[in-house]
Amino acid sequence: MNKAMGFLRHSFHQLLLFSLISFSCVSGTQFSIPRLGALRRTTRTEPKITSTSVSKDFKTFFYSQTLDHFNYRPESYTTFPQRYVVNSKYWSGANSSAPILVFFGAEEALDNDLSGIGFLTDNAPRFKALLVYIEHRFYGKSIPFGSREAALRNASIRGYFTSAQAIADYAAILLHIKKAFSSKNSPVIVIGGSYGGMLAAWFRLKYPHVALGALASSAPILYFDDLAPQVGYYAIVTKDFKETSEGCYETIRESWDEIDKVASKSNGLSILSMKFKTCKKLKRTFDLKDYLDSIYSEAAQYDHPPTYPLSIVCGGIDGAPKGTDILGRIFAGVVAYMGNKSCYDMNEYNHPTDETYMGWRWQTCSEMVMPIGHGNNDSMFPPAPFNLNKFIRKCKSLFGVQPQPHWVTTYYGGHDLKLILHRFASNIIFSNGLRDPYSSGGVLENISGSVVAVYTINGSHCLDILPEKKSDPQWLVKQRKTEVQIIEGWLAKYYTDLLEFRDRT
Numbered sequence: 001m002n003k004a005m006g007f008l009r010h011s012f013h014q015l016l017l018f019s020l021i022s023f024s025c026v027s028g029t030q031f032s033i034p035r036l037g038a039l040r041r042t043t044r045t046e047p048k049i050t051s052t053s054v055s056k057d058f059k060t061f062f063y064s065q066t067l068d069h070f071n072y073r074p075e076s077y078t079t080f081p082q083r084y085v086v087n088s089k090y091w092s093g094a095n096s097s098a099p100i101l102v103f104f105g106a107e108e109a110l111d112n113d114l115s116g117i118g119f120l121t122d123n124a125p126r127f128k129a130l131l132v133y134i135e136h137r138f139y140g141k142s143i144p145f146g147s148r149e150a151a152l153r154n155a156s157i158r159g160y161f162t163s164a165q166a167i168a169d170y171a172a173i174l175l176h177i178k179k180a181f182s183s184k185n186s187p188v189i190v191i192g193g194s195y196g197g198m199l200a201a202w203f204r205l206k207y208p209h210v211a212l213g214a215l216a217s218s219a220p221i222l223y224f225d226d227l228a229p230q231v232g233y234y235a236i237v238t239k240d241f242k243e244t245s246e247g248c249y250e251t252i253r254e255s256w257d258e259i260d261k262v263a264s265k266s267n268g269l270s271i272l273s274m275k276f277k278t279c280k281k282l283k284r285t286f287d288l289k290d291y292l293d294s295i296y297s298e299a300a301q302y303d304h305p306p307t308y309p310l311s312i313v314c315g316g317i318d319g320a321p322k323g324t325d326i327l328g329r330i331f332a333g334v335v336a337y338m339g340n341k342s343c344y345d346m347n348e349y350n351h352p353t354d355e356t357y358m359g360w361r362w363q364t365c366s367e368m369v370m371p372i373g374h375g376n377n378d379s380m381f382p383p384a385p386f387n388l389n390k391f392i393r394k395c396k397s398l399f400g401v402q403p404q405p406h407w408v409t410t411y412y413g414g415h416d417l418k419l420i421l422h423r424f425a426s427n428i429i430f431s432n433g434l435r436d437p438y439s440s441g442g443v444l445e446n447i448s449g450s451v452v453a454v455y456t457i458n459g460s461h462c463l464d465i466l467p468e469k470k471s472d473p474q475w476l477v478k479q480r481k482t483e484v485q486i487i488e489g490w491l492a493k494y495y496t497d498l499l500e501f502r503d504r505t
């Protein structure tokens with residue numbers, strides 16, 4: 001909902017690129033993979049969050065970060081400046097062992113998170129907590145070797161752009177901060193959304209001596225390998241539309257063939273370009289279809305109250321004057337969602353210079369391979385199954401190296417999650433909203449007494465960690481309250497343990 005974010009929906013981006021390269025001559029459509037991200041990318045329908053009141057409490061620092069945590073080669077010791085931000089306004093100090101709430105940056109610059117992520121600032125007074133936000137390597141101002149373009153272009157530098165290095169960065173910075181604030185006994189709670197939520201959950205599993213617990217919001221840790229159905233994402237988008245308006249759903253479902261029908265006329269692409277006021281004349285129908293696909297996915301994923309963007313799209317489609325044809329109605333939905341513009345940029349979701357687009361494309365082409373496809377007739381989209389071999393070929397031609405689709409589950413696990421984590425893990429909240437298409441790869445059952453799933457039926461992507469609003473529905477207020485109470489429970493146990501074990505040493 002904030003400006004230009006999109007941790008999550010980004011992953012999806014990558015696919016787009018592939019499609020541009022590889023599917024242009026093919027008649028079947030392969031859409032872009034939806035983006036991730038706690039915050040929505042396009043903001044046409046929602047006001048920006050202003051945070052002038054809080055911004056003066058945030059202090060920015062740069063930590064001299066080690067490039068490579070896992071080798072002892074000379075170049076491993078190279079360092080780069082990594083940005084983190086601290087807010088100590090509410091902190092009751094090290095002497096009271098007050099907690100540290102940490103937000104894990106994900107696939108974008110940190111700037112928007114300070115105001116866009118509400119969970120930390122909203123709960124800081126209650127916890128008397130120190131707030132810390134850390135930027136993910138290779139995004140924002142935390143770039144090894146100067147410029148992002150140069151770093152990403154260089155195959156040996158880009159090799160250090162992995163989630164394992166990223167969470168090792170977070171561990172190093174957090175230990176540094178604890179030392180700087182003389183807060184050895186202050187428990188750390190890590191919080192992340194979307195890809196950042198996955199990092200938070202994985203961090204708790206890998207670094208229990210650094211973080212006491214994790215809040216992993218809308219973290220699709222099961223959208224890897226064959227853990228979740230490939231069609232899960234678009235099945236939920238479809239369900240959301242159908243639930244909102246049967247007519248809207250039908251119109252969209254019928255529109256794809258209609259686009260093909262118009263396109264097959266002699267000047268079909270010109271007609272479509274005019275009908276959809278595209279900024280540049282369409283070269284192929286794929287660009288239009290993918291643009292529409294991105295709008296529908298984004299609207300469903302970030303279908304936040306009180307504006308409910310999905311209802312805005314359907315309001316446009318259903319509200320078109322009587323007699324408007326199918327494509328006219330689809331376009332009315334675009335205008336309702338994007339706003340009335342002089343023209344519509346089919347590359348809106350796909351700008352090659354966008355840092356999230358660039359970075360996430362590499363991440364998904366190396367380890368974050370999330371197999372998301374369109375099903376056959378269970379969705380309002382034309383069928384386009386995920387094709388792993390094609391994906392691998394495209395990544396290889398882009399980056400020269402082979403993606404490792406099984407690495408995430410090898411390194412972090414995922415198979416038999418309950419069996420494995422039931423006795424091993426503790427203190428993780430997996431929060432979700434079931435209207436979020438990514439919840440199809442989320443953890444939706446309680447795994448143990450303290451590894452829990454807290455979801456809402458009508459919630460959307462990362463909604464629980466966004467800033468509280470007066471207009472929030474009761475179910476959202478309740479979800480957040482549950483999360484806070486669970487974290488308070490972890491802290492209470494920790495303080496008891498601290499007394500007991502500290503006395504003995």
Ligand SMILES: *[C@@H]1O[C@H](CO)[C@@H](O)[C@H](O)[C@H]1NC(C)=O
Nearest residue numbers: 091092093094095096097182
């Ligand atoms: C914190 O505790 C130390 C050692 O007990 C003491 O010297 C210091 O004054 C305390 N600081 C505050 C702010 O209370």
Ligand SMILES: *[C@@H]1O[C@H](CO)[C@@H](O)[C@H](O)[C@H]1NC(C)=O
Nearest residue numbers: 075145150153154155156157
């Ligand atoms: C890639 O970066 C390394 C490390 O800075 C440098 O030695 C190498 O020359 C770079 N390669 C290219 C092709 O720029």
Ligand SMILES: *[C@@H]1O[C@H](CO)[C@@H](O)[C@H](O)[C@H]1NC(C)=O
Nearest residue numbers: 332335336339340341342343
């Ligand atoms: C959109 O803007 C154009 C030009 O500013 C205006 O003529 C048109 O009526 C507007 N359409 C809607 C639906 O507001």
Ligand SMILES: *[C@@H]1O[C@H](CO)[C@@H](O)[C@H](O)[C@H]1NC(C)=O
Nearest residue numbers: 374375376377378379382383
């Ligand atoms: C569509 O679904 C129906 C039943 O749900 C099935 O019988 C039919 O074969 C499916 N068609 C395709 C093209 O998958």
Ligand SMILES: *[C@@H]1O[C@H](CO)[C@@H](O)[C@H](O)[C@H]1NC(C)=O
Nearest residue numbers: 444445446452453454455482
């Ligand atoms: C899991 O446990 C928590 C805490 O007891 C509870 O709030 C939540 O509703 C449970 N989730 C499910 C899916 O049962």
Ligand SMILES: *[C@@H]1O[C@H](CO)[C@@H](O)[C@H](O)[C@H]1NC(C)=O
Nearest residue numbers: 243244456457458459473475
């Ligand atoms: C979810 O939203 C639907 C449609 O607005 C409503 O009918 C339903 O009661 C809501 N469910 C919950 C659990 O809030």
